[in-house]
Amino acid sequence: MSEGPTTGAARARAAHESRSRRQFVFAVVLATIGFFVLVVFGVGGLLVGAAGVMTFAIVIGGAFLATAWSLYRKARPTEVPARVRVEPADGVRGGRVEVIVEPTAAAGLGTIEIELICIERYAVRERHDGDWVRRTREARELEVRQVMEGGGGVAAFDIPATAPYSHQGDVLSYEWRVEVTQPRRRRLDARQVVPLWVRP
Amino acid sequence: MGASVIRVALDAGRHAPGEVVKGSVVVTETVGARSLYAAVRCVEHSPDYAVAVTDIPPVTLAEGELAAGSGYAFALTLPGDALPTLRSTHGRILWEVVAWVDKPGRDGRARAELEVAAPAAV
Numbered sequence: 001m002s003e004g005p006t007t008g009a010a011r012a013r014a015a016h017e018s019r020s021r022r023q024f025v026f027a028v029v030l031a032t033i034g035f036f037v038l039v040v041f042g043v044g045g046l047l048v049g050a051a052g053v054m055t056f057a058i059v060i061g062g063a064f065l066a067t068a069w070s071l072y073r074k075a076r077p078t079e080v081p082a083r084v085r086v087e088p089a090d091g092v093r094g095g096r097v098e099v100i101v102e103p104t105a106a107a108g109l110g111t112i113e114i115e116l117i118c119i120e121r122y123a124v125r126e127r128h129d130g131d132w133v134r135r136t137r138e139a140r141e142l143e144v145r146q147v148m149e150g151g152g153g154v155a156a157f158d159i160p161a162t163a164p165y166s167h168q169g170d171v172l173s174y175e176w177r178v179e180v181t182q183p184r185r186r187r188l189d190a191r192q193v194v195p196l197w198v199r200p
Numbered sequence: 201m202g203a204s205v206i207r208v209a210l211d212a213g214r215h216a217p218g219e220v221v222k223g224s225v226v227v228t229e230t231v232g233a234r235s236l237y238a239a240v241r242c243v244e245h246s247p248d249y250a251v252a253v254t255d256i257p258p259v260t261l262a263e264g265e266l267a268a269g270s271g272y273a274f275a276l277t278l279p280g281d282a283l284p285t286l287r288s289t290h291g292r293i294l295w296e297v298v299a300w301v302d303k304p305g306r307d308g309r310a311r312a313e314l315e316v317a318a319p320a321a322v
Contacts, residue, residue, distance in 0.1 A: 093318065122246040122290040134249075141288050161318075164288050171249040172291040200284045200318045 020075045020188040027071035034064030073187075080112065080182045080192040081105035082152065090197040091176070094161035097196065099178050101152050108151035113181045116157040118142040118164055118198075123171040141174065165200040174198075205231045205266075205308035208238070208299050214315040217282040221314060224271040225261055225299040233303040236262040240276040240314075242283055245292040253293075254279070266301065274299075284318040 038061030045053030083102040091097045097116070103109045120141040125132050142163055146155045164174040176198045182190040210223040221240055239258035244251050256279070261272040276297065286293040295316045301308040 120288055120290055123249050124246065125248040137290070139290060164286055165284070167283070167286075167293070169244045169253060169293075170251045171246040172244045172293065174288070 023071050024075035027068045027075060029068075030064050030071065031068035034061045034068060037061035037064060075188055077188055078190040080109065080180050080190045082109055082112075082180065082192070084178070084180050084192050084194050086178050086194050086196055090199060091159050092199045093159055093163055093165055096156055096158050097178075099155045099157065099180070099194075101148060101155070101180060103152045109148075109182060110151060111183065112148050112151075113183065114146050114148055114155045115179045115181070116142070116144045116159075116196075117177055117179060119175045119177075120164065121173040121175070159198060163198070166196075166198045204310060205229050206236070206299055206301055206310045208297050208310045208312035209271075210297065210312050210314055212314075214317060215278055216317050217278055217284075217319055218280040219278055221276045221278060221297060222274070223297060223312070224273045225310070226271045227266040227268055230268045231266050231301060231303055231308065233262075233264065233266050233301045235260055235302045236266060236272060236299065237302065238272075238274045238276065238297060238299040240278060240295065240297050242293065242295050245294065247290055253283075261299070278316065282316050285315045 038057050041053050041057035042061065045051070045055075045057060081104050083104055085100050087098045087100060099114050099116075101109070101112065101114070118141045119138055121136055121138045124135050124137055126135050127133075142160070144157055146157070148155055166176055167174045176196040178194045178196055180192045180194075184190060205228055207226050207228060208223060209226055210221065212222070215221055225236060225238055237258040238261055240254075240256055241252045242254045244253050256276075259274060259276065261274055274297075278295070282295070283293055285295060294313055296311045296313045298309065298311045300310075
């Protein structure tokens with residue numbers, strides 16, 4: 001179990017993703033009902049020669065499946081249509097990294113958001129059913145955001161000299177990454193994540 | 201950390217990776233000991249856990265009875281790739297010198313923190 005994001009922007013994104021997960025589950029339910037209607041009533045109508053039942057199955061089952069497909073397209077995670085790389089691939093505290101974004105789609109990218117993020121993961125003890133258990137929580141130790149207009153370009157980020165360095169430990173870890181997000185209305189935002197190693 | 205029959209005194213509080221940490225273990229009360237040890241180690245701290253992340257062998261500073269007021273010098277070498285000291289919102293990575301007395305009953309321990317700086321830029 002892990003604690004969720006702690007900043008306002010991260011919480012908003014988490015809420016959006018939660019809504020998309022619910023849409024995905026709802027799409028699966030609708031698809032199941034649609035297939036059930038198609039199979040049961042369609043096959044049943046075919047066996048008894050009832051054209052009306054078959055028509056009902058096709059129309060209603062088809063409507064459920066079409067709605068499920070529409071919800072699934074909105075809810076599925078998609079990648080930003082761009083090549084994203086970070087130079088250098090391993091940064092250093094007190095240094096600078098550049099995020100290079102090259103659109104791959106003819107339609108371009110529009111407005112995208114680029115974030116440099118450091119995630120801190122730490123072990124805690126919690127009570128569970130009367131016993132002490134170990135849990136891992138996570139929190140964003142640092143996040144810096146830039147907005148890029150006009151599709152593609154280079155965004156530079158300075159890594160603070162006092163920020164954590166990348167570390168994978170037994171009870172404490174720090175993970176750095178670059179996230180590129182393409183906001184989309186009424187759909188899950190497209191996202192691409194590039195890991196980054198930050199040396200001390 | 202057990203009875204304070206010893207304490208650790210460092211010559212300097214700040215070091216770079218690869219440097220030698222010098223200091224002494226001072227005995228505060230006479231104790232019939234088997235041995236006196238010291239080691240330098242790196243410890244990860246989360247809110248509820250502390251775990252040593254290095255496995256540097258300790259050194260033996262003395263054997264037999266330790267008289268009050270006596271001091272035992274040590275020189276412990278930090279690894280060349282020692283992680284720098286780090287403090288964040290929910291955790292810390294710290295270096296410390298730990299000394300302990302192997303004696304009948306509960307061992308006496310003492311520790312002193314030191315700062316390890318980041319490697320100099322090439």
